[in-house]
Amino acid sequence: MRRSIATVSLSGTLEEKLRAAAAAGFDGVEIFENDLVASPLPPRDVRATAADLGLGIDLYQPFRDFEGVGDAQLERNLRRAEAKFALMLELGTDTMLVCSNASQAALGDDARAAEQLHRLAEAASPYGVRIAYEALAWGGRVDDYRHAWRIVSEADHPSLGVCLDSFHILSKGDDPSAIRAIPGEKIFFLQLADAPYMAMDLLQWSRHYRCFPGQGGFDLTAFTRHVLEAGYTGPLSLEVFNDVFRASDPHRTAADALRSLSVLEDALGRERAAERAPGEPGADGARPRASLTRLPDPPADTGFAFVEVAAEGSGAESVRAVLGALGFAHTSDHRSKPVQLWSRGDARLLLSSTDPRLGHTWSGDAAVTAVGAEVADPDRAAQRADLLLAPTLPRRRDPAESRLNAVAAPDGTAVFFCADGRDREWLDDFSAAAVRDPHPGGDTAVTAIDHVGLFQPFDQFDEASLFYRSVLGLEPDASLEVAAPDGLVRSRALSSGGGLRIALNVSVLGRGSRADAAGGAQHIAFACDDVFAAAEAMRAAGVAPLTIPDNYYEDLAARTDLAPAVRERMRENGILYDRAGTGEFFHFYTPMLDNRLFFEAVQRTGGYTGYGAANAAIRMAAHRAERTR
Ligand SMILES: O=C(O)c1ccc(O)c(O)c1
Numbered sequence: 126m127r128r129s130i131a132t133v134s135l136s137g138t139l140e141e142k143l144r145a146a147a148a149a150g151f152d153g154v155e156i157f158e159n160d161l162v163a164s165p166l167p168p169r170d171v172r173a174t175a176a177d178l179g180l181g182i183d184l185y186q187p188f189r190d191f192e193g194v195g196d197a198q199l200e201r202n203l204r205r206a207e208a209k210f211a212l213m214l215e216l217g218t219d220t221m222l223v224c225s226n227a228s229q230a231a232l233g234d235d236a237r238a239a240e241q242l243h244r245l246a247e248a249a250s251p252y253g254v255r256i257a258y259e260a261l262a263w264g265g266r267v268d269d270y271r272h273a274w275r276i277v278s279e280a281d282h283p284s285l286g287v288c289l290d291s292f293h294i295l296s297k298g299d300d301p302s303a304i305r306a307i308p309g310e311k312i313f314f315l316q317l318a319d320a321p322y323m324a325m326d327l328l329q330w331s332r333h334y335r336c337f338p339g340q341g342g343f344d345l346t347a348f349t350r351h352v353l354e355a356g357y358t359g360p361l362s363l364e365v366f367n368d369v370f371r372a373s374d375p376h377r378t379a380a381d382a383l384r385s386l387s388v389l390e391d392a393l394g395r396e397r398a399a400e401r402a403p404g405e406p407g408a409d410g411a412r413p414r415a416s417l418t419r420l421p422d423p424p425a426d427t428g429f430a431f432v433e434v435a436a437e438g439s440g441a442e443s444v445r446a447v448l449g450a451l452g453f454a455h456t457s458d459h460r461s462k463p464v465q466l467w468s469r470g471d472a473r474l475l476l477s478s479t480d481p482r483l484g485h486t487w488s489g490d491a492a493v494t495a496v497g498a499e500v501a502d503p504d505r506a507a508q509r510a511d512l513l514l515a516p517t518l519p520r521r522r523d524p525a526e527s528r529l530n531a532v533a534a535p536d537g538t539a540v541f542f543c544a545d546g547r548d549r550e551w552l553d554d555f556s557a558a559a560v561r562d563p564h565p566g567g568d569t570a571v572t573a574i575d576h577v578g579l580f581q582p583f584d585q586f587d588e589a590s591l592f593y594r595s596v597l598g599l600e601p602d603a604s605l606e607v608a609a610p611d612g613l614v615r616s617r618a619l620s621s622g623g624g625l626r627i628a629l630n631v632s633v634l635g636r637g638s639r640a641d642a643a644g645g646a647q648h649i650a651f652a653c654d655d656v657f658a659a660a661e662a663m664r665a666a667g668v669a670p671l672t673i674p675d676n677y678y679e680d681l682a683a684r685t686d687l688a689p690a691v692r693e694r695m696r697e698n699g700i701l702y703d704r705a706g707t708g709e710f711f712h713f714y715t716p717m718l719d720n721r722l723f724f725e726a727v728q729r730t731g732g733y734t735g736y737g738a739a740n741a742a743i744r745m746a747a748h749r750a751e752r753t754r
Pocket residue numbers: 186187222224259261290316331332364
């Protein structure tokens with residue numbers, strides 16, 4: 126389907142907005158009136174600029190407070206409209222959005238509104254302009270799409286139809302299924318916006334917190350399905366009023382926006398394909414069907430191939446010491462780069478002294494710089510990532526090395542697609558040297574990488590979540606908030622069925638010591654068969670786990686039936702506990718290794734799928750206490 130975006134969704138001047146929309150690959154834009162009025166470009170030049178960029182102007186918006194007025198006001202409104210129709214001719218756009226009168230003083234009954242909209246449509250038709258009437262959620266008399274449609278049908282003019290905006294419908298909990306009763310050709314325009322659920326005045330919610338489909342709480346797939354079932358074949362257009370987007374790089378926002386539409390269209394296409402019996406032709410005859418662009422299947426992953434940590438000097442020393450104490454061994458070295466492979470079971474950690482983005486020496490605190498996803502078809506995963514506008518990272522390879530596709534996540538973390546199975550071709554780039562530096566960690570039973578925790582810049586949290594969801598096909602959990610000593614932290618985990626798990630964290634206010642330029646803490650969690658043994662072996666090797674206060678264990682005694690001996694062993698080893706249904710979770714943390722990186726060891730039993738969120742605030746306070754001790 127044609128993809129459009131409202132200029133109000135992007136920051137910058139009108140020209141910058143157009144350039145960003147075009148660069149992301151949009152087909153068209155809705156021009157928000159204020160953006161045009163504030164632009165030094167005459168309408169003809171806007172049209173030419175858009176055309177040069179390959180963009181159509183699909184809608185001019187909004188025309189406000191037109192209907193439900195007295196006779197004298199109607200004449201003034203029609204005069205105002207005539208001026209806009211002439212302007213639209215110059216812009217080369219044929220659809221005008223008229224939103225329902227927001228005044229509580231809007232007059233009269235439906236018959237008056239219908240008659241006045243009929244006059245407007247009649248005035249528009251000589252210009253070749255169509256009127257798309259939209260019910261604002263806070264409209265004075267008309268605040269419901271069904272009501273807008275009744276008025277439009279009563280007005281009965283070929284140049285008059287409705288504009289459906291998902292926000293105005295879903296924000297009020299209205300049932301979108303009646304959209305199917307509107308003939309597709311009378312749906313003149315479709316605006317899509319998601320939003321997080323908030324108990325808030327509708328207008329404020331709409332003007333500040335809309336987000337792209339998949340980033341909020343609305344079911345945009347179901348909503349859009351109704352619109353397509355009605356026979357709508359026009360553009361899918363994003364109209365997103367959002368405070369963060371207004372202040373962000375418009376190129377980044379436009380890419381995020383396009384990614385959201387690609388995922389939405391793909392989901393609808395998959396549903397349609399699943400409905401159709403094999404061999405049956407696509408069209409069912411009655412109503413036109415929009416063509417839906419599909420993405421290659423999400424990668425079928427089998428978990429983490431590796432996680433890469435870049436560190437230098439004493440930071441690298443502490444990482445090595447803790448890995449050794451956890452039973453990892455430095456098993457081989459990269460053939461041409463300063464990268465060590467440390468492994469234990471299926472847990473593989475690359476310790477690098479270069480920055481993957483810059484290719485030269487890493488300077489700064491130890492940090493997670495890359496994750497390797499082990500997938501069945503790396504080429505197809507890379508192709509999907511490319512269609513989702515994931516920035517491709519230059520290959521860091523010599524001709525003799527394996528081919529590794531990598532893309533950059535919004536926070537700069539490199540995501541590698543590595544072949545799974547027996548060959549694990551990427552391992553060929555490492556020397557086959559016998560195990561060196563076997564550490565005295567003993568059998569700590571670390572078996573694999575369980576998850577990675579990445580702190581995100583405030584403005585990129587939703588973008589990162591959509592990125593991992595779309596590029597890696599991960600499913601997001603509900604987000605939750607943790608009261609850390611230095612401010613609230615929001616956390617959202619995403620996981621695949623195959624073993625990839627990424628927990629994203631963000632400082633809710635985007636400021637404070639956790640969100641400073643260096644970013645908040647990152648961690649790598651290792652799965653263990655016996656987390657008690659792992660903690661004891663680590664201690665025996667000279668690394669103390671993160672100290673957890675006695676108060677925590679007193680509280681555990683009060684609220685669980687863990688045996689006293691078990692609790693005592695937990696206290697000695699800084700082990701924390703969580704339970705969900707029949708599932709149990711035991712885990713411990715290392716101290717902060719180099720300002721912002723730590724490790725965790727976890728043991729899941731009974732089908733536990735969480736991340737110990739109940740203990741997150743305890744962990745944050747303990748790491749904080751360590752800094753001030
Ligand atoms: O907030 C508004 O005024 C406004 C304007 C135009 C729209 O299409 C809309 O959904 C909201």
